[in-house]
Amino acid sequence: MSRIDFPKIYNPAAQTTEELIENFVVRTALFQEIFDDIRNSPMQFPGQHYIIQGTRGQGKTTLLLRIAYEINKDVELRQRIIPVIFNEEQYNISRLYKLWETIAEYLQEDGEITGLYDKMQKYADDADYEQRCFRLLETSLKKHKKKLVLFIDNIDEMLTKFSKKEHHRLREVFMESAELRIVGASSVSLEFHYDYGQPFYQFFKIPTLRGLTxxxxxxxxxxxxxxxxxxxxxxxxxxxxxxxxxxxxxxxxxxxxxxxxxxxxxxxxxxxxxxxxxxxxxxxxxxxxxxxxxxxxxxxxxxxx
The missing domain is CATH 1.10.8 (Helicase, Ruva Protein; domain 3)
Incomplete structure (x- = not known):
């Protein structure tokens, strides 16, 4: 008789890909809905961005990983889409430019696009550094014919650190660029989504995870x-x-x-x-x-x- 593996309960990423997929038996409808949306979209135009909302323990992290793993499993889809899985606690992303830097570092480590982070650093002292970083990222993705899906757990914590000006800028990126999509998760209600005066008012699609039936x-x-x-x-x-x-x-x-x-x-x-x-x-x-x-x-x- 096996006993519950508590560390893996609190950290789904500690499971192997095979374990997580095998044990994923609830939240399947929402998984299929979001994955089908990603798979069926050619990403020629800016797409829908998601933030999955639910209290802690409702399976948000597991759902994000399950979607990302399915993209990796789909050989045809993986040729054009790179799933980027952020750490659950991404404390270093306190400014928008750090988001682009973190993506560049991931692409370097994964071997998908190399040298991008170093190119960004050449402009580190420029006043328009964030814009330069994103332009470099977008140009590289187009050159390699790749799209990104960013899986960001606790995305509310990251966005809260950004200034309102950065919110406006990020919304502009989402509205104009077809190179990336967000699938995030949050355990708290997103005030900026319901505040008419905020840049992200009613911007994200927010599925809510409730208690199991x-x-x-x-x-x-x-x-x-x-x-x-x-x-x-x-x-x-x-x-x-x-x-x-x-x-x-x-x-x-x-x-x-x-x-x-x-x-x-x-x-x-x-x-x-x-x-x-x-x-x-x-x-x-x-x-x-x-x-x-x-x-x-x-x-x-x-x-x-």
């Missing part, structure tokens, strides 16, 4: 049972639908939480939803006690209230 919860549990060799899962899913629904409601249908509680769910031989919940509370109490202990007295009073 009952059917998807069953699908996920069966896959977990197969992956971790827990034969009892089939019996529980088939004969104890109340337990499955109780787990879904307790977790809010959040994928990561369901996976974390999977062992407790399967090991409870009595099959009681209340016992499941009690075990959950017993397991998380030390975690939240530790967090409470770190709060100031005033903050503790607020939480306790």
């Amino acid at each position: 009952t059917a998807d919860t069953k699908t996920l549990l069966l896959k977990l049972g197969e992956r971790y060799k827990r034969e009892r899962v089939k019996e529980i899913v088939q004969n104890q639908p109340g337990r499955v629904e109780a787990l879904r409601r307790i977790t809010g249908g959040v994928i990561r939480t369901i996976i974390i509680l999977f062992d407790i769910f399967v090991d409870d031989s009595n099959g009681s939803a209340f016992l499941d919940l009690e075990k959950v509370l017993d397991n998380v109490t030390p975690l939240y006690k530790h967090r409470m202990d770190k709060l100031s007295p005033q903050q503790q009073e607020i939480v306790d209230f």
Whole structure:
């Protein structure tokens, strides 16, 4: 019997490509929708940009990786599109020009387009450095007949660091250039998307990931049972639908939480939803006690209230 690999739960990129694809059994409709959009677009004109929104643990990072991996698998598509997967926490991108530099570095490391970053650095002291960087990037992509799809997790954190002037400039790039598309993800509501006075007002297509349905919860549990060799899962899913629904409601249908509680769910031989919940509370109490202990007295009073 295998145990849950917790590091990979919190860092999907730690899985091999094969593992992630094999275990990707929910969010499949949205995956197919976005991938088909990318595959069917010749990218002759500026395209639709996406930001997938959902609370932490809903599968945003996994979905981004799944789309990127599918592009890499498609030999014909890969000839014209380069998927660029940004690190989940890209702290260094605090200015727009750093975005273009980071892309150039990725293309260099991947062997797709070499020497681009060094060309950019020749203009590092120029007032129009950002514009020069993008022109060099765009020219190189056209020369090599390549398009980019940028997969940027926590894109809200990056965009928040940019100035309003840089937002206007980035919007201009998105509106005028057909060389790149964005598929981002955010765990917070994007205020700039709903503010009429902001450059990115209603600009992105924003699919929202909500808690899993009952059917998807069953699908996920069966896959977990197969992956971790827990034969009892089939019996529980088939004969104890109340337990499955109780787990879904307790977790809010959040994928990561369901996976974390999977062992407790399967090991409870009595099959009681209340016992499941009690075990959950017993397991998380030390975690939240530790967090409470770190709060100031005033903050503790607020939480306790």
